[in-house]
Amino acid sequence: MTDIHGLAGAYVLDAVDDVERAAFGRHLRDCETCGVEVAELREAIARLADPTWSVPPPALRDAVLAEISRTPQERPGRGGRDGSAAGDRWRRRVAAAAAAVVLAAAAGTVTWAIQEQRVRDARTDVTAARDEVARIGAVLAAPDAVVRTGAVPAGGRVTVVASAGRDEGVALLSGLAVPVAGRVYQLWLIEGGTATSAGLLPAGRGAATVLLDGVRGKVTFGVTEEPAGGSSAPTTTPLVALPVT
Known part of the structure; x- marks a missing residue:
């Protein structure tokens, strides 16, 4: 059975043909997992096009001073136990308010940093995907x-x-049993008695499009489990062995 889930990335990048686009469009209506993946990929691409992204969090000093100005302040007395207690309460309140602002700002900084890293990762992934499609x-x-094309005895091509x-190739696997x-x-590129790995399909996949490097001089392409x-x-x-040249 063809694993159509693997078309999500190519579908978003419009790197599928008309038949695949129609088939995946029908699949997308009933597959919640693929729907989420497509939505996340589209959001990531849209974020990459936003020139206003990457705004740093506010300065901690200004936030702390603003919070202190809003905190009710009790003046300590001139002396004695009551005055000292009032002063201590005032200092504790200011310190607590400042600490709360610092913690909130720190949390915001961490969140911002995580978001920035996710955007950088998404930008790298999308750039790599576009390069591979090209x-x-x-x-x-x-x-x-x-x-070259060949049928797999257990099903699939x-x-x-x-x-x-170009010293490159493309392997298209479809319909292989999971x-x-x-x-x-x-995947293997074979020359004489030496087989060089050309990549692995993800677990649970029986279909994929894989870019191959270093095909020049190789004699055979093979797939094993x-x-x-x-x-x-x-x-x-x-499962299949095809001549490369």
Whole structure:
């Protein structure tokens, strides 16, 4: 069964074809998880376009002085126990008010810092996603692109598009059975008896579009099922093996 959940990012970036867009649009109406993910991605992209973002919190000194000016002040007496007690109460109130403002401002500073970091992370993620989509498009449009496709015996198909000139390729996996818990699909570029890992699919995924680096000189592209976390070399017979050149 094709894992359509993996199209959320590409859908938001408009990096899907008409068939995928229609299929994901129908899926989105019934999948709350994908709806939340799409909404969060769109919000992050909108935030990146806001030039007014990144406003620091107010100065602590001004906030403390403003709070002190609003705090009722009791003047201490000229002497004796009563005067000292009143002075102590006044100082305690001012100190408490100042501490409250400092704590509130500190909390605001932490919140602001976390939000800033999230925006920076989102900006990095979106930039990387756009770069990857552009590179995938360049591979597919390369004049020397070679296309190979094959069926997986248990169901599903794998297609590889490779450009020796760009030294990059694109692997498209669709309809593969979702691996059991603790297992994932691992991609390989093979030259002679040496297999180099070309990436892992996330756990529970049987479909993906993966950008491949370093395809020049490689002979075969393969997909195996491996333990979660991947293997240093294939431990099972490839489900499919396609010539790269």
